[in-house]
Amino acid sequence: MTSTAPHKKSKALNPNSRRPAKELCSECGLCDTYYIHYVKSACAFITQHISELEEQTHGRARDLDNPDDCYFGVHEEMLGARKQQPIEGAQWTGIVSSIACKMLEKGLVEGVVCVQNTAEDRFQPLPVIATTAEEVLAARVNKPTLSPNLSVLEQVEKSGMKRLLVIGVGCQIQALRSVEKQLGLEKLYVLGTPCVDNVTRAGLQKFLDTTSKSPDTVVHYEFMQDFKVHFKHEDGSIEKVPFFGLKTNKLKDVFAPSCMTCFDYVNSLADLVVGYMGAPFGWQWIVVRNETGREMLELVKDQLDTQPVMSKGDRKGAVQNSIPAYDKGVTLPMWAAKLMGVVIEKVGPQGLEYARFSIDSHFTRNYLYVKRNYPEKLASHVPVYAQKIVSQYKLPD
Ligand code: FAD
Ligand code: SF4
Ligand code: SF4
Secondary structure, rough: EEEEEOOOOOOOOOOHHHHOHHHHHOOOHHHHHHHHHHHHHOOOOOOHHHHHHHHHOOOOOOOOOOHHHHHHHHOEEEEEEEOOOOOOOOOOOHHHHHHHHHHHEEEOOOOEEEEEEEOOOOEEEEEEEEEOOOHHHHOOOOOOOOOOOHHHHHHHHHHOOEEEEEEEEEHHHHHHHHHHHHOOOOOEEEEEEEOOOOOOOHHHHHHHHHHHOOOOHHEEEEEEOOOOOEEEEOOOEEEEHHHHOOOHHEEEEEHHHHHHHOOOOOOOOEEEEEOOOOOOOOOOOEEEHHHHHHHHHHHHHHHHEEOOOEOOOOOOOHHHHHHHHOOOOOOOOHHHHHHHHHHHHHHHHHHHHHHHHHHHHHHHOOOOOHHHHHHHHHHOOOOOHHHHOOOOOOHHH
16 A cells, blocks of 8 residues: 655645645645646646546537536436445445455556545545555545545556556546546546535534534434435444534535535546435445446446436425525524425435436535635636536526
């Protein structure tokens, strides 16, 4: 295993410009390496060029006249899946870790960029290049904080590895694709997860302290398709808090500015995406974007139960109503939040419609944030597909 270490060769322009995206930096790690040289064209927050990178990666940009393409990105197939034998301690059933282990076992790659946690703190990310299944499994479960995954890139080149799997979220993968040709690899595989509302480690603590009854014992949490946050505690118990009961007035500033300006929720540039939000409750959601992604999924197909994607309900009224409520930081009393959660769970959006609900809610919020805080970036930073999605709603000024 290779863990992060200070990069002696990194060429900082000067100490003040080590994070050229300044407060919008998502700490993707690129600027900890000598690839900082490419930051102006590679950083997701300086140059948004998703369409161009989609063409480079998948052979075409997304078709905006195809509604599924517009929402979920270029894809050959989407499906619901879960491991027949889930990996204990994984975020969901461990499909991501299983694919990575299989790729090492079969010799398809020599290393896997993934993120473990430090010995002192289960939520403090520690990016590594794993070379054994044990090291991949030690990286299972989300570290729900900004993570400098690309900080290990320099070590890939030094190690002489030619075949690599990178696991990561959208902003990391946009920077990775931008420098891909500079890495000297024979083959790069990219396994992505969707990502939204990420936080710094301090922001995470504020979220846990504000939302959970026992913040110190949380080992894992997820914003679930039943409109509740599920916190798993050390003793195995699950605490559920309805989305509508979240203290939005206190949490408004908790998300990192990078994530308030992010429009790559679905990880457009990965070969294969593994999330949950487009699948029925309890299932993972798989998006096969290209042939490389299919090759990766095929490796574990015999370990999975699968089902076709489904879509039910109509999200639009709920999204439109949530826009002013979020904007004003409205928090419902817990009894009303629970009631609303029950109603929405019964009649609300499910499957792909739930994913559209989540994309619409976040894109409208983020569009307003960019418009108010970085008006000069609005036209170039918001991708055309996101502009189209946002234009379905009436927004406050
Ligand atoms: P596991 O087998 O447990 O593996 C998890 C993998 O995630 C590990 O390989 C690890 O290297 C990697 N990882 C952990 N933390 C990070 C990090 N901070 N940055 C980059 N990589 C990391 N899915 C949705 O459908 N909707 C969402 O809104 C959503 N938000 C997410 C937010 C974050 C910050 C992350 C990391 C993931 C999010 N996901 C989301 C994906 C989802 O939570 C699961 O990670 C995914 O379904 C894989 O589950 P698994 O059991 O197969 O993963
Ligand atoms: Fe550098 Fe990444 Fe931060 Fe952009 S997001 S400034 S590429 S570390
Ligand atoms: Fe990166 Fe976007 Fe996730 Fe924030 S929400 S960590 S910017 S992919």
